[in-house]
Amino acid sequence: MRTIIAAAILTFGLAAPSLAEERQVACSATDAQAVAPASTVRSSLEDLGYNVGRIETEHGCYEVRAENGSGYPIRALYHAGTGELVQAGLARD
Known part of the structure; x- marks a missing residue:
């Protein structure tokens, strides 16, 4: 079942470094001029x-x-x- 779900996630454009294991991922701090708006991320997923x-x-x-x-x-x-x-997978809540 996980394999099918992982394949579906990859098919829909959410390729990630690791789907199998949950690990701590830290994004580096960015300077204020180089911030991608959250609305851009939202729009790309909704598309x-x-x-x-x-x-x-x-x-x-x-x-x-x-x-x-x-x-x-x-x-x-x-x-x-x-x-x-950076990373994608099934939500575990």
Whole structure:
């Protein structure tokens, strides 16, 4: 089941360094001029068909909670300075 869900996440554009293990990810601090807006991250996920529940900033990352079209909850971390995906996987709440 996890393999199918992980494959679905990858298919919808959420490739990540590690889906199998939860690990501490730290995004480096960014200078104020190089911050990607959270609305850009939200829009890109919504364009892929995700229902974005919330976006919070933590340790230089945007932590995104969303659901895919099948209702599976995901958690993704995006670098707040570049807007690049750092990690993605199933939400464990």
